[in-house]
Amino acid sequence: MKSEWLSRAMDLRLFRIRPAEAYPIVLERRRIFVLPTRSGLLFAFTLFAMLLASINYTLSLGYALTFLLAGVGVTSTFHAYRNLLGIEVSGGHGTPAHVGDMVGFEFSLNEKARRDRFAISVINSEETVVTDLPASSTLHVRLTCRAIRRGPLDAGRIVIETHFPLGLVRAWSVFTPDHTVIVYPAIEREAPSPPRGGEDHDGESSASEGSDDFAGLRGHRDTDSPRQMAWKAIARTDTLISKSFTASAGQQLDLRWFDLPDTLDTEARLSRLTRWVVDAAAQAREYTLTLPDQSIGPGHDATHRDRCLAALALFGMSAHS
Template identity: 45%
Template sequence: MARTAASLATRLRHAGERWLFRIGAPEPAPIRLGQRRIYVLPSAAGVGFALALLVMLLAAINYNLSLGYALVFTLGGSAAASILHAFRNLYGLSIRPGRCAPVFAGETAVFSLLIDNPASRRRPALRLGAQGQWSAFDLPAAEETAVALACPALRRGRLALGRSVLETRWPLGLIRAWSVFVPKADCLVLPTPEPDPPPLPPAGGDATGASRDARTGDEDFAGLRAHRSADSPRHVAWKAVARGGPMLTKEFAAGEGRELLLDWDRLPAGLDAERRLSRLTAWVLAAEREGRRYALALPGIRIAAATGRAHRERCLRLLALHGLPDPTAEDGA
């Protein structure tokens, strides 16, 4: 019940902010904070300070204390002046999104926003927030600063930074000045690689990994590695085990010029879509580490065999966005 009420309150607050602050689609860069984009209200400390001033004023009136009047009006004037200082601390700033490196699902996406201070004065005590995460920073005079914001990436696909807030309570903490904006910033979240995947499928073989047994005669022995639960028993170094050694698995290297096909349709039928993507991701990374040329086949999409960073990133992007709506359709070749 409490969680439902909190969720409803959050949705109502976001709806109110969309209406009040005109929050909509992501804005093109740079986002400049002008007079109409900065909002100023008393903070919780400011409300308490105002109540204290009111009590002091009533006491001064009741006892006709001249020094009481002077103290109340001096403190009130300082609080009023802080409104202007808080506003000027945000006024004129320019914001544009930086690059966010792809991450695997379950990791943390680090967004970077470049905030430019064109004025000849520093901007202290600023805070940037999005998705419940906050980062505090200062802006030097006439400089651009990159501010990092770490957000959890729970699901594969594109993670948009979304509604962001830049705020300050400088100089006294009595006034909160803030601006709400939606930058064009997103992060590509890749499928989590399978922790202990089967060996890479042989060139032209079955992607389940089982047919590697039938092709060991066409491959060269490359060495031994630690045994994994998915390895075939035929590849276990039983002589080493009989001598009391650890469980090891024989590795074979395919001949030069042979290409791998990482095919969605050749994976075991018992794997669901997410587990297929997880295994293909692990195989793409493994093939790249071994310097093998590999092709990727997904339903309706086939990427020709290649190797290198650009090929790896293209394949991982297709795996991350498989089955999800994505405006960039150039990878569907």
């Protein structure tokens, strides 16, 4: 936490970076910084040694070579700075994901100065993308980071840098875009089938399987009733196996927060409801999601699914935005 605070303070003081900047973001002169790399420092030390030797031995050719190489170093600094100057960063869209998955943030790099840009690196906390930017073109860059909690996820601190052309200096710019993606709750891996609308559910009974159509065999769960046990298969394999049943396709699902077992905490309830929403949407089933603070549906299309997942992601948060 202390290192993150220090990094943000340095951004604000040294790089004039606001907490969140609206697109488009233009890399102007005051936003680009240049410092020597390790190779650049070694190059400068070598030039200094050559200068001392030339002075000590009065070498005219030594002076010429030293100042020629120094001119190359200064020129490379100018080209590195110019390689970033004027690039415009505009926002694309983010790829929503579930907790534990990789979230994608897309950016567009726009070149409007009619010159090629080489070896441009776009960096976030977990990934580096290196690319060239042709003259008068737009390039789409996608950065990813792992989602560790549900809710809004900001793109965070982004660095654009280059070591072009000789690697002697590093030119870079730092910005924090106003770019947010919603992270949905994690999907429960072994969730029971959802209850059907119109039935009376209480506690664990909401976790029971439908009983209309036989869907196949699966691993045994603690919530399975004895009638679901596949006794013949258990006798053959010596492994606990249960029968899986599904409700009829036309039956509307009623996914209710209050029908979940009291043993589940908030995040576990959200994970189970997320599993049911995802499965119902994949099967084009009509369903309603009922949370303590709102009810969504009925519906079955992708828009309805996204509304339900967003409501689950923002559940319990002060600002639903």
